[in-house]
Amino acid sequence: MMSYAQLEKFIFEKITQTKLPGLSMALIKGDEVVWSRGFGYRDVERGLPATDHSLYSIGSVTKSFTCLAIMQLVEQGKLSVDDPIEKYMPFDIHPYGETVCIKHFMSHTSGIAALGYAEQLIGAIIGSTEDWLPIATATDMLAFLQGAEDWVWTKPGERWFYFNEGYVLLGAIIEQVSGLSYEEYIHQHILAPLNMTRSFFAQKDVETDSDVAVPYVNWAQQGRTIGKYVYSGVGAAGGLISNVLDLAKYASMYLKNGQPVAKASSVAEMIKPRVNTPVVNGLFGDETYGYGLAAKSNFLGSKLVNHGGSVGVATAYMAFMPEQNIAAAILTNGSGYATGQFAMYGLAMLLGQDPEALPYVRHERQMMELEGVYQSFRNTMRFEIHRAGDCLMLKENDKFGTNSAILIPESIEPNLRRFYVQTNGVKVYTDFYVDDKGIQMIHERYLMHKTGTLS
Template identity: 45%
Template sequence: MDKIDAFILEKIAATKLPSVSYAVIKDGEVAYANALGFRDLERGLPATPATIYGIGSITKSFTALCILKLVEEGRLSLNDNVEKYIPIRLRSRGENVTIRHLLTHTSGIPALGYAEAFIEGLVSRGGTWLPVAKPQDLLPFMESAEEWAVAKPGERFFYLNEGYVLLGLVIEKVTGAPYWECVRMKILTPLGMLRTYLASEEVMKDGDVAKPYYPDPEKGTPTPGRIPIGITSDGGIMSNALDMAKYVAMLINRGTYNGVEIIGKKSVEEAEIKRVAVPWRLLGDEGYGYGLVISENFYGRKIVMHGGNVLVYTAHMAYLPYDRIGVVVLANSTGYPMSYIAMYILAIALGRNPEELPFLMREKVLRKLEGTYRGYKGTVTYTAKAKGDILILKSQWGEELYLFPEEVREDYAKFHTYTKGYKLDVEFHIGKDGVKIVFERYLLVKSA
């Protein structure tokens, strides 16, 4: 556990995250929980595993489970057209969009950007102003969504926050009660998740809520933001690591927690089936199920997960159903990816070296490549700086080359870049005697 905490502290210090809280689940129980950093920087209050954070789009898994629970009860079908429940014309290329299409983000409609505009306008320094105060306000916003469609339903994945807002409205129509009542009654109360809320006035009454911050490049420090009240079934849940551990344990236990069935085993397994490939892949084979992302490539194991990001809060949950271990990680700003921390923890729990994970190995190597490089007798100088998953190579003349990785190993890394219309390979050789660059006409050696 010390290794995990050291890793987290290093990353939040480097990326100026105020705090991270997490819990590790094994065989249905919390095996370890901890928090590092401040839930409130200005007041100097430390975070704890009980501190409340926004979980962002992990909310979508709760929404999906509510839909699947209604299917179990025979109150709706995943093949029902969305128009059956909501007064909206929702078509793609002339074909009806179903509940299943919204669950899997395969409506054929690309992201309409409501959440991005709402969060940017409400939480940080301004930008596009879209005051969607309640889910029903999204219906007039989506009036022309059909014109935005680029595929027929079921053909292609487009992550659509708006679709999960509509699913919340479907739940309200079927149950005759607010979306949140379905989540509370069918999931939270039976699980004993007593300090999990929708982002609303209710959360303000809790005395242990992480203050929201957004990154401010100009200041170089986290800047206080606002809790994104108004987001609902697509990303509005706020919870803590201990409550979320119960939720992950229930999923690992195939829908049951402490002997109480929250949802049927078959429904959980249906949610964990890859139904469409996703464009963002850390492990190489990720696909989307019902409110969950699935891969079979985590050290050869099946991993089920989802992340969340509402700018002032980021989160990630992941679990290995056959190994019966899981993790949830929460933070009160945007900085280091919570997915990296979650998978680091799971690797440690499996007794594996986390640096074997391709994205962590690439991150480590890129940091090793940073520095100043000089040519023969110092005649030519370049500096290398990592930025995300790329390197920026800057010459003494001010030219900047953006290097995109093709192959990254502990002893060698190959990138490509473009300059004056030409594609150029850039090779880094990493040895005991240092790091060297070979590209175009130059051999450059990294200064000590």
């Protein structure tokens, strides 16, 4: 039997570093969940642990459910992805005189740049902003979109702009064509057939469940605070609340080419690349978007189909590799280490690969190694090096204040790691030399030795 101790160590390390309250994860081979468990707390205040049954918001992973529902309706002959949006509602934005169709909203290629409705609505609900955006229904969304013509950038189908607003309208089209509410349609035609018995949209269903992860704002300056899940206004764009064991059933459905809820041809249409995202020549090849699903072209030699989600107080990720017949699902009740990177670590293990050799893991290890206190000859100068996302922060402290500079990576090799500061339009380099004797930094005119860790 395969040991997952290495994965568990990695997860515990990262949720500790990023102060995530809790996390649940499952790994899947075909129909079987081969490993699942919770880490940390689903409820810090009451001391309740996260489990593999714990409920969390899945955020924008909901979009794949929305597109699957549309493909079901296509199978039934009730609509076409080539139908104009204006066939179903008074949508009168025509980018460069052309028509926006259902497929353009599904693939985020309407030609309209993101308008930020979900960001502001979620921010207002969780308390990160005092601004208010009263979008509760698709008709509210249509009112909001009036005047958005100036945010058109391309013709439909030409460029990827993640467009939450369009998914709200797709939910309304599903309602109009099916005669059911969006939530009831998803329940009857996807959740129930897949036996996803603990996946909900309604607040009453979530709050009466015995294993719900409390949503947290764990990234605020004020420290960790309890937030709220979003039960209105996001629906088809990001409203589903679920657990990793239910998501495992959902991911397995894709590995089985849609059975028992959709035809293989419908799944193929969802996965088919429709547009490139801004990630070109990334760590795992180009990234594309289909219908409610994204893909990395070369994750350890195979396609990785995926979607993430975030509502500020919870993050999510679902990924599957059709050629390898494996999948992963991750849910957290906060924001911290990227959920997709947990998934890829676990999937690498299922593929028999060393996850520590993944480029982002190797990069993180090399960056973390540089953090610490650096001192010059006889300790005349003292600098601190801190991680700052994908960069480093150099700090010099004295009793009058702090001088700081962002060090931008240019090349990261095992023994020489080169960074630069942009000053008056000129690159000024800082080099770190790493060997068995320790780490030395050359910054401007100073040679510094790493002498300790950060307190």
